[in-house]
Structure formats: structure tokens, C-alpha cells
Amino acid sequence: MNFLTNDKLLIVGAGGMIGSNMVQSALMLGLTPNICLYDIYEPGVHGVFDEIQQCAFPGVNVTYTVNPEEAFTGAKYxxxxxxxxxxxxxxxxxxxxxxxxxxxxxxxxxxxxxxEVEHVVVIFNPADVTALTALIHSGLKPNQLTSLAALDSTRLQQALALEFGVQQDKVTGAHTYGGHGEQMAVFASQVKVDGKPLSEMGLSAERWEEIKHHTVQGGSNII
Structure with a gap:
């Protein structure tokens, strides 16, 4: 396999569903052959390690640990x-x-x-606040840390695409603002559906309120 880099990638929370998917995705995308799986729950991360090893990705060096020093030392991503x-x-x-x-x-x-880490991605809730907390404690520059940023906007985009029966990428300008939580702001003014302003699509005020509520509560619908 060809990889983008040989630098060490650390997956924190690798014993969970999202973390384990990140491990497999990183290997399938050829990001790096050197991946460390870290979790405080040894049976979980050990199980993920075994599953990844049994996938038999060629030329990879996958390790796991419950020791933070071992996990973080040397990580570039x-x-x-x-x-x-x-x-x-x-x-x-x-x-x-x-x-x-x-x-x-x-x-x-x-x-x-x-x-000396190059970049960090934080994706556990409430992601905007946890990312800021991690940034402050890490001493990194703001451009070295990314949080979950687009999920609420893509949930709004999906809801409108389903409402009007169009492909999701035909809905543009669907943006949410504020916190990744119950107080987020959802606006319609910039939304277009297949190039046509949402205000001209005949969407009732009541239906728009339902779509806004669905967007804000999107995570609870998945749980």
C-alpha cells in the first residue's frame, strides 16, 4: 500500500464505535501505516486491535495501549x-x-x-466546548486543532433535500451557527434548493420550525 505519510497517528477512544471506525478508515484511505489505538478500557481496545490485525492490511504497524505516555509520545496526528x-x-x-x-x-x-504534534481532531460532545478546552490545555495554536464543525449544517441540508426530493448537494447555504447543542441558531435566509431561494419554495412556517427542531435534535434521533 502507498501511504500519505509514515508519521504516527493516534486514535483516542479506539475501543468505541467511532474510534474503531476511524482506525479502519485511516488504513483504507492509506493515511499512514503507523497507528496507535488508545483507550482506557482494555478489553474494548484489545478487541478492536484483534479485528484490525485480522483484516491483514499489508505493511502496517498497528499497536494498542491503555498507557497515555506510550500512546501520546511521538504522535504527529x-x-x-x-x-x-x-x-x-x-x-x-x-x-x-x-x-x-x-x-x-x-x-x-x-x-x-x-x-510537537502537527494536528489534532476532537469529535466528542459537546464538540465545540471540548475542543476549546483541549486547545487551552494543550498549548497548541488554534490552527492545529479542529473540532466537529459541519455536522449540524449537513443535517439541515439533508432534511431540506428530503423535503424537496432533491440530491443533497443541490441544497446550498444551509448553515447553522453557535454551539453544537440545544441553543444553536438555524437560519433560512441563505438557503437555496437547486438554485432557488428557500423563501420561494412554498415551505410553510410550521414545517420550517419542524425542520429546525429536527436539525437541533438530530443526534437524539440516532441514539
């Missing part, structure tokens, strides 16, 4: 889904206290063990 999952009936804000503590520890580990 990091993807973290290592927060507590959102459960039924919970809002993203309900996760705030616990996951911000996890994000702070995550940032501290970066600063302590891999301050």
Missing part, C-alpha cells in the same frame, strides 16, 4: 472520540462537565507527551 457517549434522554449539555474534564486531561497529555 491525533483523532479523539474519547469522551463519554450521549445516552437516551441526554442533551449535549448534560455531557459538559464530565467530557470537559476528559478534554482537559487530553490536552494535558498532548502538552506533556507530544507538544
Amino acid at each position: 491525533i483523532i479523539s472520540s474519547g469522551g463519554a457517549p450521549r445516552k437516551e434522554g441526554m442533551t449535549r449539555e448534560d455531557l459538559l462537565k464530565g467530557n470537559c474534564k476528559i478534554a482537559a486531561e487530553f490536552g494535558d497529555n498532548i502538552k506533556k507527551y507530544c507538544p
